[in-house]
Amino acid sequence: MCWRTRQPVPSASQALGRQPPALRQRIGRRVLLSLVLIWGLGSAVVLGVGNHFVAQAFDRALLDDAHALAAHVRGGSPGADALRLDLTPREVGLLRFDQSETVWFAVYGPEGIFIAGDHDLAAGNVAPGSTHAFSQLAHQGRELRRVSLHIAGSPSFTVVMAQTTAERTQLLRRLLVYSGLAQLWLLVVLGSWLLRGIERDLRPLTTLQDAVDQRDAADLQPLPQALTQQAGTRDVQRLSMALDGLLARVQHSLHAQREFAGNVAHELRTPLAGIRAQAAHALAQDDPAIWRSELEGIKQAEQRASRTVDQLLALARAAEGGIALTLQTIALNALVRDVLLRFLSRADALGVDLGAEGLEQTVEVRASAALMEGILNNLLDNALRYGRGNTPRITVALQVRGEHVVLSVADNGPGVDAALAQRLLQRWAQGDQGVRLGQGAGLGLSIVARYAQLMGGRLALDPAQDGPGLVASVWLPHARPAD
Structure with a gap:
């Protein structure tokens, strides 16, 4: 049995030998x-x-x-x-x-x-x-x-x-x-x-x-209700409520950190084990062709692991972003145009027709530029990975509907049904295409949904209207809604 004793941390005045009254x-x-x-x-x-x-x-x-x-x-x-x-x-x-x-x-x-x-x-x-x-x-x-x-x-x-x-x-x-x-x-x-x-x-x-x-350092539960009710003054009650709020925020932060650490450990275990197995197999062989094949596999596994870590970090930032998120008026059409230009080379390499609609007019929203780039990056990355049909085509559209601006990314891939669409908004959920390709972790759409929620919007997944495919739409409040 291990006994733990709490040592009080001396204050600055006590450390200097002065005891405040x-x-x-x-x-x-x-x-x-x-x-x-x-x-x-x-x-x-x-x-x-x-x-x-x-x-x-x-x-x-x-x-x-x-x-x-x-x-x-x-x-x-x-x-x-x-x-x-x-x-x-x-x-x-x-x-x-x-x-x-x-x-x-x-x-x-x-x-x-x-x-x-x-x-x-x-x-x-x-x-x-x-x-x-x-x-x-x-x-x-x-x-x-x-x-x-x-x-x-x-x-x-x-x-x-x-x-x-x-x-x-x-x-x-x-x-x-x-x-x-x-x-x-x-x-x-x-x-x-x-x-x-x-x-x-x-x-x-x-x-x-x-x-x-x-209290023990690990005890982050709210203060007893009886203690708050016994407070003789409003100031003590407000202090109790402030301490409860602080404990709740610290508990939320610790929960996010533990979840992030568990997610990282869970998701990196498989690619690291694969890298270790491929490295051991390559070391046991004398054929350079096998070496090259195993090195290519190690490279791909490292890329998948690196992408998973990036997504986990993005999800952790999204979980903490609600604490201090600053929204500003941004021209969404210009931001979408800049992101599309960065994806053109990748789309050309994959033979995907990447196009855009509704970027001619200025459309302003109250949002965070960094979160909007994260939304577009994840939606385009998912569309390029899983939404490729016989003639791959991806269309990014920007529309104003009443008091909302709708940013949609549509592909002509196999698409998903309504039940799977709702499940894909959760963490670690993947469709058949993702499981078959083995490249994702089921985090991209959950990151997009969380980013949209932080900016007062929402994410919707709908089947394409003119054939197979999936339309991922992000609804955001318009900075200047029409009268």
């Missing part, structure tokens, strides 16, 4: 990086929005205090311009009281005359048409938030209120910490959920990888 790791890193960036951006947005609304709230409270202070500013005696702040020392203390902030205030009359409060607290600039203005102020080494409230009247005056910003800063800091921790907790939960989802969605891909990796 796993797909789930790469996606996970990108997801986590995106979440961290979102968390940072969200914290910045929260800080900006919180700072705006906190400043609005504190500024509104500071402005209310300024209005309350302005309500206690009284004018002097009737007709006088003197102003005074009507607050007792106890009320002034209550005005300055704050649990976390230090408050300053000042009242200025017309022309900036100081009325009451803190003399060193200057008033800010109030824009024309506005009643108050907020501004930042550095006072006694502290950062203050100041509001200047202008009261129009007779006389007019300005109230200035200012306080430190420690409570604002502390409130913003708490807002940032609490919102940042809440966002971080949400992002951790979201990141865990996304990573589990990535792991779950990539699991069918891992299963598919294991199924392919554990």
Whole structure:
């Protein structure tokens, strides 16, 4: 018993000592990086929005205090311009009281005359048409938030209120910490959920990888249907279908190679055995005439073997041609004329009347020039070998019938019946004439049929209408069908 072990083939990156990251790791890193960036951006947005609304709230409270202070500013005696702040020392203390902030205030009359409060607290600039203005102020080494409230009247005056910003800063800091921790907790939960989802969605891909990796090199069967149905995403399903298609193409190619090798071995066994027997018989004789006779037989056997190999190669190319066959518009009448000129000398040597019909007008088809030459070569070769009657005659005709172009090769040989005509389209099938002559392998017509099929056409074998013979017709789509 022989045990075989599969050795994994190292990739290029492994051969160079570099291990590429796993797909789930790469996606996970990108997801986590995106979440961290979102968390940072969200914290910045929260800080900006919180700072705006906190400043609005504190500024509104500071402005209310300024209005309350302005309500206690009284004018002097009737007709006088003197102003005074009507607050007792106890009320002034209550005005300055704050649990976390230090408050300053000042009242200025017309022309900036100081009325009451803190003399060193200057008033800010109030824009024309506005009643108050907020501004930042550095006072006694502290950062203050100041509001200047202008009261129009007779006389007019300005109230200035200012306080430190420690409570604002502390409130913003708490807002940032609490919102940042809440966002971080949400992002951790979201990141865990996304990573589990990535792991779950990539699991069918891992299963598919294991199924392919554990296969033997000779196992080209499609992937199990259950494995394809368990694919969690359309991409994995498409990958499974692509792998099935690749396995089918590889299996088809291997089948064609094995068939070609078997055909070659089968068809060359007989001529090679004959060559060996004739060579052995010639070596056992002393008569030069026998030598020459055996050498002629060896030459003919070699020619038959060479022709068989050429046909087998053509059939293999036809089997593989459907994978990447490029069709183009060609002038079929010109191609037929060129091929006929190459066969004239052989036809003259055999005493065959080789003629053509319908080559005067241009007839275009969508086809491959190489395959069309192969079709004509095989049909003319078969007609010259097996279609010779008492007065050998072969006619190549080109006709347009509706949406098709019909290329026919007719001979006046013995012909075949309908049952044999269908059997001749298969490989290795020969008629009585071919068996009697012993020159063919039964591949020519099958090659023609396969070539025609690859170009969207078909091959038909019919008896001649005006006497004995065979008409081999190839129907091809017309490049410019008639309206």
